[in-house]
Amino acid sequence: xxxxxxxxxxxxxxxxxxxxxxxxxxxxxxxxxxxxxxxxxxxxxxxxxxxxxxxxxxx
Numbered sequence: 001x002x003x004x005x006x007x008x009x010x011x012x013x014x015x016x017x018x019x020x021x022x023x024x025x026x027x028x029x030x031x032x033x034x035x036x037x038x039x040x041x042x043x044x045x046x047x048x049x050x051x052x053x054x055x056x057x058x059x
Contacts, residue, residue, distance in 0.1 A: 031039075
């Protein structure tokens with residue numbers, strides 16, 4: 001019984017490792033709240049600059 005159990009545990013361990021390597025992490029990387037706020041502020045500044053360039057009248 002011990003021999004079968006040991007062989008089975010080795011095989012299941014190898015199977016789990018191969019599955020772990022095949023299934024890559026699909027969820028996005030965590031970005032902290034402060035970093036998200038900073039990115040939003042930068043993006044808002046860029047869109048504001050872009051809007052000012054496009055709105056200026058040609059006179």
